[in-house]
Amino acid sequence: MLTATKLLPRAPLQAHDLVVLDYDARLIRRRRLATVQGTAFLVDLPSLTNLDDHWGFELSDGTRVQVVAAEEDLIQITGDLPRLAWHIGNRHTPCQIEPDRLLIRRDPVIEAMLVRQGATLRPVSEPFTPEGGAYGIGRTMGHSHGPADHGHGHSHDHFHPHPHP
Incomplete structure (x- = not known):
């Protein structure tokens, strides 16, 4: 092979x-x-x-x-994008951010929350390339606010091959 x-x-x-x-x-x-x-x-x-x-x-x-x-089943989100993006990010949901819309993968719980926040949702099928990690490399794969958050002493930080400044 x-x-x-x-x-x-x-x-x-x-x-x-x-x-x-x-x-x-x-x-x-x-x-x-x-x-x-x-x-x-x-x-x-x-x-x-x-x-x-x-x-x-x-x-x-x-x-x-x-x-x-690949094309995937996604939800296109329009409305008050900064506020809606904050709610999506607060739930650690991967999100593709564009000037006039947001895209997330299908998730009935997140979709219901967004509708309650005044979002307009539309199913679409297209490639999904969400925003990467905060340090410009990789993916957002979790985080840690410190051991008190989760009742245990280890981090949920994502792996990447460079040190943080």
């Missing part, structure tokens, strides 16, 4: 194939993937990686495979 030998941070001059992944599948460490043309390959990265921060892979045979965000 082919293996991914390089994670590509930028688009090369030519892509040979595509792999289409939803939001959850774009968070990867080790997994077998298949391209749209049916080529299977193994990804074995040193740590959990958000593929939204990367362009694609170079395989052991030299093939370059572009990562493309």
Whole structure:
């Protein structure tokens, strides 16, 4: 089986194939993937990686495979966007922020809360690329306000390969 030998941070001059992944599948460490043309390959990265921060892979045979965000069932949110974004963020829900709308994955509880806040909701199907982590890399995968928050002494911080200033 082919293996991914390089994670590509930028688009090369030519892509040979595509792999289409939803939001959850774009968070990867080790997994077998298949391209749209049916080529299977193994990804074995040193740590959990958000593929939204990367362009694609170079395989052991030299093939370059572009990562493309799959269409997903989402909710388009319009209304008082700053206030609605605050409520979505307060619930640690991944959110794609655009000038005239917000997008989240389908969640009946969050949807009901947003309607109570005066939002207008519309189902859409499109790629989901929510806002990343607060430090400009990776995903928002939880946080810690300190051990008193959860009654235990460990953090829920997300992993990323750089120190915080």
